[in-house]
Amino acid sequence: MTTPTLLVLDADPLPRLGRLTGRARIEHTDEAALAERLPHADVLLVWDFTSRAVRSAWPGEGPRPRWVHTASAGVDHLMCPELVASDTVVTNARGIFDQPIAEYVAALVLTMAKDLPRTLELQRERTWRHRETQRVAGTRACIVGSGPIGRTIARTLQALDVTPAIVGRAAGTGVHGPEELDRLIARADWVIAAAPLTDQTYGMFDARRFGVMQPSARFINIGRGPLVVEDALAEALAKRWIAGAALDVFEHEPLTPDSPLWDVPGLIVSPHMSGDTIGWRDQLGLQFVELYERWAAGRPLLNVVDKKRGYVPGR
């Protein structure tokens, strides 16, 4: 058997790849050269998960990688009809981001309940102003997204005595179906978007949905930007339909300095970092090496994406 060619999109340092020395012919590519290199690769590692180049570069016919791995939980950035139709296997970084993102959501929930942004403002103004804050225990969260990230968020919030409800694509054990979404967000103190970006979830948080929420509710998106109609969220905050929001992901990333989102009152903006704790690149690299070893040995891959649905199904 010849040594397989592993094509890596983006030349960022990826230390753990050294473990594949002698077992893979590793080639790096940038977006410009991707279309030309793809037909000669056995495996594509999408290390630059912000790139959308795979969608346009994917070969319609003829030779193509047998396996594509993306160092991200979402796969929306690489899916195209040709890839979906092909027999190429797609895997993702399922598992790496669950706990970091759940902690990040807990940080946002507690920060908003305890009014910490205002505390920091008052500190800058050297002003001592006592306020009463909210108890988190006893509140209700609705988590939209029933994958490992959504379920880890639910577990983490429950540890803080928040009552979580998970909404998924279909009802199941511990998961409510989409028909219950409006009822659940209408009584939630915290609405948390943790769904993959699919045709079903695109723009699901729109003016109507924000209108259903309680005036005291807070909305958090750590999933994908286009789950949210950003203008509608800004308007819902301006009109006090909801009490606050935090976005870690956006329709267009990075946000440019002239984006109106930076100074929407009541909105916390963070730069797509909720899952990225120290060591995350190393963990992503290690996860890929382990998957590669399985693949090279002919054993079944893990984290296999249902390409039609756009995520890894099941638990």
Add this chain to the structure above:
Amino acid sequence: MTTPTLLVLDADPLPRLGRLTGRARIEHTDEAALAERLPHADVLLVWDFTSRAVRSAWPGEGPRPRWVHTASAGVDHLMCPELVASDTVVTNARGIFDQPIAEYVAALVLTMAKDLPRTLELQRERTWRHRETQRVAGTRACIVGSGPIGRTIARTLQALDVTPAIVGRAAGTGVHGPEELDRLIARADWVIAAAPLTDQTYGMFDARRFGVMQPSARFINIGRGPLVVEDALAEALAKRWIAGAALDVFEHEPLTPDSPLWDVPGLIVSPHMSGDTIGWRDQLGLQFVELYERWAAGRPLLNVVDKKRGYVPGR
């Protein structure tokens, strides 16, 4: 039996006191009139727990209240040798603040781990700057103070997969003795001051103790201001002996606008509000009414302070 006289220090509205109509002759006093009124009162309710007037107004001899209740967890503001020596019973608001303060500490821990203050700064500057943040799970906390507040903090952090160690006045089940303090803060990621203010704890967090901590450690004080030598903390932060701190309590409260603490880099300043969630005044009022009913019925009081030690002993 004549209706007992209940003297309330501070005339703040205290709605639940209406429940004692006919069962107590309720009189309000300010600090100036306290000394004159005290000998005629059966019970003193220190509703204004920021006042230190009880210490100077307490009668040396002769008639005095048989019971003093303070609507606070700490009792340092009212203790004086004459009160300690007397047979007057002192009770506090044990229990009301435990969970709110524990949530507040969790909020600070997560906020610091996830670098949220910097995120809010960058948002103000309309700057997208991705950073890697810290995982809270797997870190270690040392909580100084083994009362219900310290123990609730420990339980809450443990729910976030932080490993807590509690240090108390004496070793016991789940509590380390003071001789272990330096060893435990030397390896803690989070050092949390939740002790009462007593002769033993006054100034315990000084330059030497900050010097023992890890450069990556964060320090949080939600106990009493004088537990901390504030200048030493500011210097420890400036010299990067520790990575960050949050103070909710101070030697002199409120902080004046010219206090140097407002802009110590790496320090979060909040106005003594960690335990004060919506409804707290109502809960404090209700707790007092329940204690009053016990007292009037001749049943033993709860939350009885060991006046020599300066806190409610035991669990």
